[in-house]
Amino acid sequence: MYQSKIGELIANSKLKREYIQEQLNVSRGTLSNWCIGKTHPNGPELFLLADLLEINVNQLYHWVEDKEERE
16 A cells, blocks of 8 residues: 655745645645645646645555555
């Protein structure tokens, strides 16, 4: 399964959360949900967020092997 790194990347970014919210036209709650992995940005939002953070879109998530998959 994949796991969001959005919260970590935003926390380490020079950008303020309010600025990111404005640029993506999303609410505080929406951005918060992305940061904790409760919900996920849609395709265009992923690319805009990656652009703002000056990273590749692939860096927003990483793969974590599920224990059940190994058994």
